[in-house]
Amino acid sequence: xxxxxxxxxxxxxxxxxxxxxxxxxxxxxxxxxxxxxxxxxxxxxxxxxxxxxxxxxxxxxxxxxxxxxxxxxxxxxxxxxxxxxxxxxxxxxxxxxxxxxxxxxxxxxxxxxxxxxxxxxxxxxxxxxxxxxxxxxxxxxxxxxxxxxxxxxxxxxxxxxxxxxxxxxxxxxxxxxxxxxxxxxxxxxxxxxxxxxxxxxxxxxxxxxxxxxxxxxxxxxxxxxxxxxxxxxxxxxxxxxxxxxxxxxxxxxxxxxxxxxxxxxxxxxxxxxxxxxxxxx
Amino acid sequence: xxxxxxxxxxxxxxxxxxxxxxxxxxxxxxxxxxxxxxxxxxxxxxxxxxxxxxxxxxxxxxxxxxxxxxxxxxxxxxxxxxxxxxxxxxxxxxxxxxxxxxxxxxxxx
Numbered sequence: 001x002x003x004x005x006x007x008x009x010x011x012x013x014x015x016x017x018x019x020x021x022x023x024x025x026x027x028x029x030x031x032x033x034x035x036x037x038x039x040x041x042x043x044x045x046x047x048x049x050x051x052x053x054x055x056x057x058x059x060x061x062x063x064x065x066x067x068x069x070x071x072x073x074x075x076x077x078x079x080x081x082x083x084x085x086x087x088x089x090x091x092x093x094x095x096x097x098x099x100x101x102x103x104x105x106x107x108x109x110x111x112x113x114x115x116x117x118x119x120x121x122x123x124x125x126x127x128x129x130x131x132x133x134x135x136x137x138x139x140x141x142x143x144x145x146x147x148x149x150x151x152x153x154x155x156x157x158x159x160x161x162x163x164x165x166x167x168x169x170x171x172x173x174x175x176x177x178x179x180x181x182x183x184x185x186x187x188x189x190x191x192x193x194x195x196x197x198x199x200x201x202x203x204x205x206x207x208x209x210x211x212x213x214x215x216x217x218x219x220x221x222x223x224x225x226x227x228x229x230x231x232x233x234x235x236x237x238x239x240x241x242x243x244x245x246x247x248x249x250x251x252x253x254x255x256x257x258x259x260x261x262x263x264x265x266x267x268x269x270x271x272x273x274x275x276x277x278x279x280x281x
Numbered sequence: 282x283x284x285x286x287x288x289x290x291x292x293x294x295x296x297x298x299x300x301x302x303x304x305x306x307x308x309x310x311x312x313x314x315x316x317x318x319x320x321x322x323x324x325x326x327x328x329x330x331x332x333x334x335x336x337x338x339x340x341x342x343x344x345x346x347x348x349x350x351x352x353x354x355x356x357x358x359x360x361x362x363x364x365x366x367x368x369x370x371x372x373x374x375x376x377x378x379x380x381x382x383x384x385x386x387x388x389x390x
Contacts, residue, residue: 073354076285076309230312230353 057215066279074225074277081157090141111159146253159276169266182264191248218269221278285309287383295388305358314349332374338367
């Protein structure tokens with residue numbers, strides 16, 4: 001009888017310990033769950049088995065900030081962009097709105113298809129460059145410096161008009177050599193750490209790099225509000241950051257290399273919805 | 282620094298007495314910590330919002346002191362039970378003494 005009681009006691013203890021262990025496990029930090037949130041790649045020989053937005057590689061707390069436009073501090077830049085849109089600048093006395101009227105109608109889908117071929121310049125231009133081309137040619141205003149609050153706000157505002165629309169860039173015709181160049185840069189090892197973009201974002205996404213959770217390095221949310229910088233960060237600045245981190249010499253923003261890489265990155269995210277202004281860590 | 286209008290959102294603007302209202306606020310501010318250096322090695326002076334208060338008809342509802350560790354564009358969310366209808370006034374004060382203000386009306390039935 002007493003033996004039986006003792007046995008029951010041990011059993012109870014074991015159950016209690018098991019329950020405690022379970023509770024301890026649950027109290028740990030939650031691991032981001034990106035699996036099952038991807039979209040199918042457009043072709044069979046696509047470099048990724050599924051295309052997943054950086055959103056799904058972030059914690060649920062970071063996702064929550066992006067989910068609610070009220071909480072998303074990136075919307076301060078949208079407000080600024082909206083203000084600048086109809087504010088005349090330069091010798092021609094024109095604003096963006098003088099030619100393009102209502103951004104919500106005229107800019108819809110524009111951001112999702114950049115970088116785009118410019119027949120005049122005979123090279124692809126991205127959104128930042130196009131904004132400055134407009135400022136120079138039509139408004140006769142000084143170009144905004146890369147990284148300035150104005151240029152980033154306008155880029156964000158224009159790209160925001162395409163929010164939810166699938167990323168779709170043209171890589172055929174004259175764009176083909178630029179695409180190949182971007183692909184080459186993406187797979188070229190760089191810096192003292194001797195790492196290519198692909199080493200992290202193609203072969204090891206979904207794993208930890210120190211405390212950071214590696215995403216596929218998709219560009220669909222740019223410019224993004226980074227919690228680290230506490231401001232909107234344009235894509236070329238983010239690429240500089242990555243290359244700096246592998247102790248390489250970054251491509252200057254808006255350089256041919258940076259635009260080629262932007263084109264290739266956009267293609268890698270073909271079909272992903274534009275999330276600008278996304279929130280990332 | 283008040284470049285942008287602060288954002289205020291109440292989950293409901295008309296409440297029955299005793300009901301809880303959920304208030305969310307977001308204000309744009311650089312919140313320079315005072316610990317960073319510029320490229321020449323000089324200390325960038327501290328420039329943060331140091332006080333946040335909200336009052337209903339002049340009566341204190343919620344407030345706090347902020348320190349250097351608070352990130353840019355501070356976000357606050359709080360709940361309270363309004364006793365009377367009136368104007369909810371929010372004030373943010375930064376190190377230069379600039380006051381950022383916003384108001385929201387609330388009806389208690």
